[in-house]
Amino acid sequence: MTRRFANRWNGGLTEADVTPKETFFNRRQIMTGAGAVAAAGLIGGPAAAKLTTVPSKYSTKDTPNTLDQITHYNNFYEFGLDKTDPSKYAGQLTVSPWSIKIDGMVDKPGTYALDDLTKGVTLEERIYRFRCVEAWSMIIPWDGFTLSTLLNRVGVQSSAKYVAFRTLERPSEMPGQRSNLLDWPYREGLRLDEAMNPLTILATGIYGEPMPKPDGAPIRLVVPWKYGFKSIKSIVQITLTDKQPETTWNMQAPGEYGFYSNVNPHVDHPRWSQASERRIGGGLFAKRIPTQMFNGYGDEVASLYKGMDLRKFY
Numbered sequence: 001m002t003r004r005f006a007n008r009w010n011g012g013l014t015e016a017d018v019t020p021k022e023t024f025f026n027r028r029q030i031m032t033g034a035g036a037v038a039a040a041g042l043i044g045g046p047a048a049a050k051l052t053t054v055p056s057k058y059s060t061k062d063t064p065n066t067l068d069q070i071t072h073y074n075n076f077y078e079f080g081l082d083k084t085d086p087s088k089y090a091g092q093l094t095v096s097p098w099s100i101k102i103d104g105m106v107d108k109p110g111t112y113a114l115d116d117l118t119k120g121v122t123l124e125e126r127i128y129r130f131r132c133v134e135a136w137s138m139i140i141p142w143d144g145f146t147l148s149t150l151l152n153r154v155g156v157q158s159s160a161k162y163v164a165f166r167t168l169e170r171p172s173e174m175p176g177q178r179s180n181l182l183d184w185p186y187r188e189g190l191r192l193d194e195a196m197n198p199l200t201i202l203a204t205g206i207y208g209e210p211m212p213k214p215d216g217a218p219i220r221l222v223v224p225w226k227y228g229f230k231s232i233k234s235i236v237q238i239t240l241t242d243k244q245p246e247t248t249w250n251m252q253a254p255g256e257y258g259f260y261s262n263v264n265p266h267v268d269h270p271r272w273s274q275a276s277e278r279r280i281g282g283g284l285f286a287k288r289i290p291t292q293m294f295n296g297y298g299d300e301v302a303s304l305y306k307g308m309d310l311r312k313f314y
């Protein structure tokens with residue numbers, strides 16, 4: 001497996017080097033439920049019981065994808081390049097105990113157990129559109145809480161302007177990290193006002209189940225108006241800083257992936273159009289859907305970018 005990664009590594013790898021596996025879904029006509037996903041070892045952690053969540057006013061009305069689709073068509077390069085690799089290899093990831101180091105420009109830095117960070121927090125169900133830069137999309141019913149809840153708990157200092165995130169680095173359980181496929185650990189960042197926006201959540205589950213491992217157990221970011229790669233998985237570090245953070249895909253291919261990465265049908269990726277998308281589960285011949293500015297969340301977030309040239313700040 002390591003060899004396969006090494007061979008594919010050519011210094012110019014991009015997020016879309018793997019063709020979407022459309023045929024995969026044609027083979028998977030029988031949709032299985034949460035039970036089958038749990039049985040496959042993809043949902044881990046002590047909280048096997050259903051989580052209690054309240055519906056959120058930010059949810060879309062679109063019909064969600066099935067849990068089976070949501071856990072078998074993933075980008076999680078720590079487990080391989082193929083969309084089906086995370087469903088095959090993420091089961092081995094230990095997600096309990098889990099802690100997050102919070103540092104930088106905060107009043108209460110420290111390494112916090114995940115249970116302590118989420119104690120007393122109400123989980124909301126957020127049904128969000130999720131749009132990948134490769135032009136596929138899903139509708140996912142996340143369970144989570146606003147990132148601002150956590151940031152307010154630790155106290156953001158007035159000097160902070162950005163939030164940086166890092167994923168777990170554990171090659172013994174993450175086979176993709178045994179090669180230099182990407183510059184590990186996976187890194188992402190948001191401007192502080194983006195981070196504090198009520199749409200931005202830390203998700204800990206899907207469909208009332210603990211976060212499935214292929215989707216970034218036990219806790220991952222969800223930023224619904226940005227391309228999928230901004231939504232970093234399996235977070236172990238959150239740093240408040242006054243400098244724009246390095247981000248994995250921007251370091252990998254700066255001409256293709258910028259810091260902002262807002263969903264924008266008018267700004268094409270250098271190698272393909274971003275004007276439309278293919279909904280996962282719609283079948284091979286389903287019509288493509290026109291992509292909406294800010295993924296349809298313009299009312300909530302357009303004001304964050306007033307006066308900015310989004311062609312320049314892509």
Ligand SMILES: Nc1nc2c(c(=O)[nH]1)N[C@H]1C(S)=C(S)[C@@H](COP(=O)(O)O)O[C@H]1N2
Nearest residue numbers: 074075076077167186215228229231232233
């Ligand atoms: N740590 C980590 N986070 C990641 C990725 C990754 O490879 N590693 N892939 C990103 C990309 S490109 C996408 S589209 C989404 C996919 O999320 P999903 O598999 O839950 O749909 O996760 C993002 N977060």
Ligand SMILES: [Mo]
Nearest residue numbers: 132133228229
């Ligand atoms: Mo993506």
